[in-house]
Amino acid sequence: MLNKLLFSIAASSLLAGSALAQGVTLTAAVMQEKVVEEAGVKHVALVPAGTIVPGQEVVYDLAFANKGAKPAEQVVLTNPVPATLEYVSGENALVSVDGGKTFAALGALKVTAADGTQRAAEPKDVTHLRWNLAAIAPGSGGHVRFKARLK
Template sequence: MTDMRTLSLHLLAGLVAAVAPAIVAPSMALAAPSGPVTLDSTIKLDKVVTENGQSRHELVAPQKVVPGNHLVFETTYHNTGKQGVDHFVVTNPVPAAVALETDATDAFDVSVDGGKTWGKLSELKVTGPNGAGRAAQAADVTHVRWVLPAIAPGATGTLDYHAVVR
């Protein structure tokens, strides 16, 4: 049984040249999981392509990003073992230079305090500069987390979150 695994987006390091340096937080070191579940992360730019008057979204490797660009952070997991894995947790930091998009924030748990507490975005509160509490917003999110109840032997899946460059 696996209690908890944490993945930091290791592709951020390779993206430094293409993305504003502020997107890469110095504390984001790869936490390599041990055990039968492998994790692989990618970051894609959600590019709108218009051909023959038709617009469509295309996910591409980012060469350069600017404020307002939409990014998709994906983590693929694969159980290479011969036994199922229970209660597998994947935690990804949200780089400070991006803000989580609000569309799917109920699909996973989030933290607005660096990973100390977790919940659905609609349930969390933050303290404003004046000391007063307010409802947390997508821009306050510091981490996202998925709890997978079980991963069968040989199973593969993808987890993702969408963010916009600040």
């Protein structure tokens, strides 16, 4: 049940309208890292998330593809961090700590407390992630991912 909730949240509000018009599709999946053994060799693999309990991490895998005949340019992928999760890390992502109004590297952001004092933003403050893709060639695609922990 929780897996379905996480997936539905991850799949919403991800592509800018111009990317959709350019033929870009997006598929979101909620995964977990598991140690698996293949041919006697252990490695970490991403597998579909099963039951998630507080404290466990999930990996949001956002697969994008250009189904159009022309390059898709200036593609922006934005994903909110659901309130039930705490951001851990993201591959090549800019983050927001103000509800998606501004984006930067985490180390460049500040959070203002109720008393007006400021402190450096922390992973727990992240509300949204954004990836800016210069261009996606026709027939190609890729993945962006981020990790989050169930509160």
